[in-house]
Structures are given as C-alpha cells and as structure tokens.
Amino acid sequence: MSETHHLLIQQIAGGDKQALAALYREFERPVYRFIVSRLNDPHEAADILHEVFMDIWRVASSFEGRSQVRTWIFGIAYRKVIDVHRKRARVYVTDDIPETGDVQDAADAGYAAKQEAEHLKACVGELSDDHRSAISLAFYEDMTCAEIAEIAGVPEGTIKSRLHHAKKLLLHCLSGRIGGRAVA
C-alpha cells in the first residue's frame, strides 16, 4: 500500500489529475475527520481539506519519500488547522486538570459514556488543539506514537504526555457530565 501511495505522489508530481483523484478518494474521509475534530466546523473543515489537496497538487514534486504518504498528508492538514487557530486567536477552554475525583471514578464514568456519545463529543471539543490532535490521530486513525510525533513535529515523549493529559481531561469531563455518578 505504501508503494502505491508513493507511486501516486510521483504521478501527481507529473501532473496526473487522475492520480490526485485516487489519492483524494483514499484519504478524504480520514483527513476530513481529523480536521473537523479539531475545528468543529464542517464548512471550514471542507475548505481546509480542499486546501490540503491543493497543496498536495502543488508540492507533490517536493515529497522526498522519507516518510509515509499518510503521515505527510496528515502533517499538511495538521499545520493548516494550526494556521486557522492562529487566525482565530482561539482561546481554549482548559488545559488544567481539575483536582476533584480520581482516575478510578473517571474510568467508571468512561464506561457509562458508551451510551453517551454526545458527552464524549462535547468533552473532546473542550480539549486544546494539541490534545485533540493527539487523541484524534491515536483513536480515529490508530497511528503509532512515532507517526503522531512526526505529524506534530515533536518528540514521542511529548505525544505520550499530551495523550496522558487528554485522557485525564476527558475522563474527568465525562465523570462530571454523567450526572456526577462517579465523581467523589
């Protein structure tokens, strides 16, 4: 599969629109999901997705093949969304982990969340972009720590740390939303 992707990029670099269409069909859904999970705006996410593939069309010839095509594409999307956030000068809801409740309580709340998808969505929406990106790539795309680190341009330890914080924030948020059932 990886060789097929590399071949597609070479063809795109040569001006092959059909190769671009093939790449789009393969990656459009996951890349869109990644973008929309970070922006919470389907229309803007569609525009960013469009820009990502326009960039691929323009810069395919500069792809050196040192990384996977998937990682490269998600990296472009990652940086595009950061640009959007910069323009918005967005203020995140929180990066601090509240002290109330413990992990066991929150883990119980996680179970209850199975029937409460909307709670999960809301809680993911409250994470900072760094945390949200990490958890999206880990759980939507099932990427390795190394792949996520490459996309975000940070060491693997940073990704592990972001995921750890994201997990705590999510579980705490869920425990608070599910009727205080598990909150001490």
Add this chain to the structure above:
Amino acid sequence: MTRTREDIALDLPFHVNGTLSEAERAEVDAWLAEDALLRAEHDALSVIRAEMQAEDARSPGEFGLSRLMRDVGREGSALAAPPTPSRTWMWQLAAAVAVIAFLAQSLFVQRDTGEAGFTLAGATGSADMIVSFAPDATEEQIRLLLIGLDVEIVAGPSAIGLYHLDVLEGSDAEAALAGLSAATEIVESVEYAQN
C-alpha cells in the same frame, strides 16, 4: 517488568489502538493483569476509542472532488497561459481595445432599445447547461452547490421546472457538469444545453 507503572500508563492509548510492538504489548498485558486501576483506565480508553471510531463524519466526498478537479484545472490553465505580451504589444493592444470600446459604445447608443442592462433569470437566451432539481432539494442546498461549482442560473424555471445554467467565465464546464451529476440528492437531471 523493566518499566515503571507511569511508563506503562503512557503506553495505554497505543495498547488500545493496537500499535505497540509485540514486546511492549506483552509488558503492558502483564501490568494489566496485576493492576486493577490500570485496567480500568485501559477499559475506559477502549470505550472512548470505540465511540470515536463509530462516529460518522459526513465528508465532502464527490462534491469535494469536483471542486478540487475544477481548481486544479484552473491552476493548470493559469500555468499554461501564454507569456505576458511585451510592453510594445501591450500598448498596441490597449489602443485597439480603446478603439473597439468607443465604436461599440457608439453603436449601442444608436441602437438603444431601452432594455435594462442586465438579464433576469427567466429570460430566454443561450445557456451552458439545463438542469432540474430534486423536489425536496432546499434553496440552501441548491445555492451552495451552484456557488461551489461556479455556475449561475440564467433562466428558468420553465413550465416543467427546468433551469438554464451558465458556467462563470474562466471556470471548468466539464467539472461543473461532473459536480452537478454527482449531486444526486439535489439535481434530478443535468445535460449540456443545445445552443
């Protein structure tokens, strides 16, 4: 077990998504067998991942592809555009355009029929495409589709609900037709107009 509990906790998301190496996985498994709290965290993460995977994000799909092909085509034609004329040619061209504009204006004044200087939708005339929209398509859906594909309604509706569309100057008619054809929830039929 060579790593600390904290190290193992940091690896839980990757145990859940199945991307750890065999050795790392075995190490985490061993911890999970003995540590109820880690197990609870692991289970909670599994539920979160399952929920996220089950989410259905409606991506732009073929609409997005049509838009992409249209814009890629534009960039391609911009790159393939003839080189900018030299300054000498520019002056000659500007002079010619000025003469043509003067003559055209003179003729227009002489033959002025008193009609408005714009065309209303509903007026007859040539068009690029003819479409009919699905009965349950909303105005917003139609508007977004037409804007996205760079086409505009120039006439219609006819008695049987047909609209005449024009592709905006510089836009790709083929991509617009493909985009309209792909929008099966909004467009019932579409074809090139026989002008």
